[in-house]
Amino acid sequence: MNNGFVILIDDEEDMRFALGQSLELADFEVKTFARADAALDMIGPDLAGVVVSDIRLPKYDGMALLAAAGQADPDLPVILMTGHGDVPLAVEAMRNGAYDFLEKPFSPARLIEAVTRALKLRALTLENRAMRARLSNMDPIEEMLVGRSKPMVELRRKVAAVAESNVDVLILGETGTGKEVAARAIHQASDRAEKPFIAINLAALPEASIESELFGHEAGAFAGAQRARFGKFEHARDGTLFLDEIGAISLALQAKLMRVIEERAIQRVGSNETIALNTRFITSSSRDLTAMVDEGSFRRELFYRLAVISLTTPPLRDRPEDIPALFTAFTARAANRYGRDVPDVPFDVLSELSANDWPGNVRELSNAADRFVLGLDWRDDGASEALPLAERVGRYEATLIAASLASNSGNLKATYESLGLSRKTLYEKMQRHGLRREDFADDPS
Numbered sequence: 185m186n187n188g189f190v191i192l193i194d195d196e197e198d199m200r201f202a203l204g205q206s207l208e209l210a211d212f213e214v215k216t217f218a219r220a221d222a223a224l225d226m227i228g229p230d231l232a233g234v235v236v237s238d239i240r241l242p243k244y245d246g247m248a249l250l251a252a253a254g255q256a257d258p259d260l261p262v263i264l265m266t267g268h269g270d271v272p273l274a275v276e277a278m279r280n281g282a283y284d285f286l287e288k289p290f291s292p293a294r295l296i297e298a299v300t301r302a303l304k305l306r307a308l309t310l311e312n313r314a315m316r317a318r319l320s321n322m323d324p325i326e327e328m329l330v331g332r333s334k335p336m337v338e339l340r341r342k343v344a345a346v347a348e349s350n351v352d353v354l355i356l357g358e359t360g361t362g363k364e365v366a367a368r369a370i371h372q373a374s375d376r377a378e379k380p381f382i383a384i385n386l387a388a389l390p391e392a393s394i395e396s397e398l399f400g401h402e403a404g405a406f407a408g409a410q411r412a413r414f415g416k417f418e419h420a421r422d423g424t425l426f427l428d429e430i431g432a433i434s435l436a437l438q439a440k441l442m443r444v445i446e447e448r449a450i451q452r453v454g455s456n457e458t459i460a461l462n463t464r465f466i467t468s469s470s471r472d473l474t475a476m477v478d479e480g481s482f483r484r485e486l487f488y489r490l491a492v493i494s495l496t497t498p499p500l501r502d503r504p505e506d507i508p509a510l511f512t513a514f515t516a517r518a519a520n521r522y523g524r525d526v527p528d529v530p531f532d533v534l535s536e537l538s539a540n541d542w543p544g545n546v547r548e549l550s551n552a553a554d555r556f557v558l559g560l561d562w563r564d565d566g567a568s569e570a571l572p573l574a575e576r577v578g579r580y581e582a583t584l585i586a587a588s589l590a591s592n593s594g595n596l597k598a599t600y601e602s603l604g605l606s607r608k609t610l611y612e613k614m615q616r617h618g619l620r621r622e623d624f625a626d627d628p629s
Contacts, residue, residue, distance in 0.1 A: 186211060186212070186213050186601065186604075187210065187211045187212050187300070187303070187604050188212055188213070188232075188233060188234070188299070188300075188303035188306075188307075188604060189212070189213045189214075189215070189231075189232060189233030189234075190207055190212050190213070190214050190215070190233055190234055190235075190236055190299055190303075191215050191217065191223050191226060191227070191231075191233060191234070191235045191236065191237075192204055192207065192214055192215070192216045192217070192236050192237075193216075193217045193218075193219070193220050193223055193235070193236070193237035193238060193241065193246075193249070194216075194218070194237070194238045194241075194265070195218050195219065195238065195241050195242060196238075197218070199238075200216050200218065201216075203236070203295065204216045206292035206295060206296065207295070207296070207299065210292075210296045212296075212299065213233075219241065219242070219243070219244060220237060220241050220244045220245065220246065220248065220249040221243070221244040223235070223237075223249075224249075224252055224256075227252065227253050227256050227257070227260065228256045228257060229256065229257040229260075229313075231257070231260060232306070232307075232310060232602070233303070233306065234260070234261040234262070234263065234283070234299060234302040234303055234306055235249070235253060235260065235261070235262045235263065236262075236263045236265065236295070236299065237249050237262065237263070237264055237265065238264070238265045238266075239264050239265065239266050239273055239274065239277065239285075240266075240267065246264050246265075246277070247273070247276075247277060247280070249262070250262050250264065250277055250280055250281065250282055251280070254280070254281050258281065259306075259309045259528065260306070261283035261284075261302035261303075261305055261306055262281070262282050262283055263282070263283055263284045263285065263286065263298055263299065263302060264277050264282050264284075264285045264286075265285070265286045265287075265288060265290075266285055266286070266287050266288065267287075267288050274287070283302050283305070284298045284301075284302065286298060303604070307602055307603070307604070308528075308529075308530075308534070309528055310602070311508075311588065311602070312512055312528050312529060314592075315508065315509050315512040315513075315590075324369070324372050324373060325340050325343055325344055325347075325369050325372075325373050326340060328365055328366075328368060328369040328372070329343065329362070329365065329366060329369055330506065330509055330510050330513045331503055331505075331506035331509060331510065332505070332506065332509065332586070332589075332590040332623070332624050333498075333502075333503035333505050333506050333586075333623075334503075334623060335498035335502055335503050336498065336503060336506060337623070339366065339495060339496070339497065339498070340369075342495050343366060343369050343370055343373065343495065344373060346370060346493050346495075347369070347370045347371075347372075347373035347374045348373075348374070350374075350464055351492060351493050352445065352464065352465040352466065352467070352489075352490065352492065352493070353367075353370060353465075353466045353467075353493045353494070353495060354430075354466075354467050354468070354469070354473075354490040354491045354492075354493070354494040354495070355367060355466065355467070355468040355469075355494070355495050355496075355497060356468070356469055356470075356473075356494060356495070356496045356497070357468070357470065357496055357497030357498070357499070358470055358497075358499050358545060359470045359544070359545070359547075360544045360545035360546060360547035360548060361497035361498065361499055361500070361545045361546060361547075362497050362545070362546050362547075363428065363468040363470075363497050364383055364426060364428060364468070365546075366495060366497055367381075367383070367424070367426040367466040367468065368381060368383075368426075370424070370466060371423070371424040371426075371464075371466075374424070374464070376422065376423050376424055376464060379422045379423030379424070380419060380420050380421075380422075380423035380424070381420075381423055381424045381426065382416050382419050382420040382423065382424070382425050382426065383426040383428065384397070384398070384416050384425075384426070384427060384428065385428045385429060386427055386428060386429050386430060386432045386433050387428070387429035387432035391434065394433065394437065395437060395440070395453060396413070396415065396453055397415060397416060398415050398416050398417055398441075399415045399417060399440075399450050399451070399452055399453055400412070400413050400414045400415030400417070400418055400450075400452040400453065401413055401415070401452050401453035401454050401455075402452050402453065402454035402455045403454075412452070415450070415452065417444065417450050417461055417463065418450070418459060418461075420461070420463045421461055421462060421463060422462050422463070423463065423464070424463070424464045424465075424466060425463050425464070425465055425466070426466045426467075426468070427441075427465065427466070427467045427468070428467075428468050429468065429469060429470065429471075430467040430468065430469050430473075430490065431469045431471040431473055431476055431481075431482055432471075435481070435482075435483060438482065438483045438486050439483065439486075441486065442483065442485060442486045442489060444461070445465055445486075445489055445490075446489070448460065448461050448462060448463065449461055465490075467490050473487055473491075474487075499545050500542040500545045500546055500549065501541055501542065504538060504582070505582060505586030505590075505619075506586075507534075507537055507538050507542075507549070508529075508534055508537075508538070508584075509590060510546060510549055511529060511534070511537055511549060511552070511553055511556075512529065514549060514550045514552075514553030514554075515527060515529065515553045515556060515557050517553075518550075518553050518554045518556075518557040518558075519557050522554075522557060522558060524557050524558075527556065527557060529556070533556070533562070534584075536563075537549075537552070537562075538584075578617070581613065581617070582617035582619065584603070585599070585603065585610070585613055585614065585617065585619060586617075586619055586624070588602050588603055589619065589621065589623075589624040590624050592624075593624065593625055594621045594622065594623075594624035594625030595625075596610065596621055
């Protein structure tokens, strides 16, 4: 088993041999150099390894190496080795970006521990970069509906299928699962993409004004209506109208909406003139509409008219393996929105993110990403309590393996090498967590 790649630089041959042997006995792949400048060609953003170097070197010393490595890749871990008298220099090196320093003499265990930590950090950095690269090359639907879990793969398949038609769609799902995002994905993948997408949350509209908001009104139609006004239906002509929380409207308004959907035409409040719409309707609900039909609070005929095609946005707890990719995507979007550099997500943050229940679903995770990008504490007082340690560890292990499988498009060799596992161990862990290579492969065949 290969635990990772190490570039080792020391001009003393005996020391170089002893350190290299210690690392090799710990199953690291080691490339040794007597001079720092000889190793520069191997140092760059694609290096899947770390650098261990003595500070005191002829001609090109460890500080010069650290500066060169920082220019090639600021995130590359460089571990410097120092003599007793070089501690002040090592402190300066740490300020300049060195990952760690080892004061000679040190034990092999100390070296191996520092290299192991550095390699874990490097693997996470490269994984985050791979995720961002993958996100930048996604098609519009995959870019909007992020995730390689089974529920998200199936959701994207259905979105792509219904987008090509003009059929109306009902989207079901818990609050915060991305129902409006799914609706926008349908619109963007349709031939209406250049036309308006109008979203309205029916639950947020006052009962007294909801009909006017939707249908518009003529001047003098009611007290305060001094001039004619377009409603949301007209704003969405030739485009898509997304009606969120369809279950929140009254039975009377449900009957009027049913007529609009059937006739694709409206009359403004206070008018007898019929206005054609050519509008696609996408509706959504976090409520159980079937139960509402049974209890009489939602019209059966409207439900069947809306539910010809229905999609479900899965809760985040059903796809925890998507959390790393989602948080990476959200941080990239937030950084662009706020004019910040896209940050790397530290190992401990990903660990804690993956252990959360996220009752607010992707909306809550997106808010956490905003806080993270702004340099604030991403945690929130409303976050769920941590799971028991054993379950947290298991979920986090499954998340990391799934994220690595996703970033490597299901390639098992690349996955077990990036995770520092043997092929047999990876197979055992995948079986334990119910993960299948074909679920992450670009070409499942």
